[in-house]
Amino acid sequence: MMTLTEVDALADRAHAGQVDKIGVPYVEHVRAVAAGLAPLDPELAMAGLLHDVVEDTGWTAEDLRAAGVPERVVRAVLAVTNEPGRPYEEKIRRVALDPDATLVKIADNAHNSRADRAAGLAPEQRERLAAKYREARRVLWAAADPARVATILRIVNPDLLPELTGR
DSSP states (O other): OOOHHHHHHHHHHHTTTOBOTTSSBHHHHHHHHHHHHTTTOHHHHHHHHHTTHHHHSSOOHHHHHHHTOOHHHHHHHHHHSOOTTOOHHHHHHHHTTSHHHHHHHHHHHHHHTOHHHHTTSOHHHHHHHHHHHHHHHHHHHHTSOHHHHHHHHHHHOGGGHHHHHTO
16 A cells, blocks of 8 residues: 555656646645645545546546555545536535545635635636635535544634634
């Protein structure tokens, strides 16, 4: 089985040359997601590193398994992977049925919701995504232990903590 360090190197290779919507190397996003999951479980951190690899690279679930990625990690990655034709809201409801995938998606959502990342987007895109992510948080947070959500948010996006605690 692969170690967390090996999975990080795999994610770095898989996302080489990719940038996010604001022009930052994509691997920085997956590493931020993984950082929020690391205190909870090393395999969750692995899933954070790989959460977009099937969706956004040439890697398949079979490739991940063949490389030695633990099956639990592959299952979480597949659970958060977009499926063509599946509406986002339906995807979020499906993700919320899987405890590991829920935590991975919470960390992904938290990083995507950071004000410093959103500032690089056009105003209309920023507003549309903020609403989409806010609605997803309502579903995802209800499906997870609040203490685990708070652990992720403290690392990935502390600005969301008041939303979690209702302040």
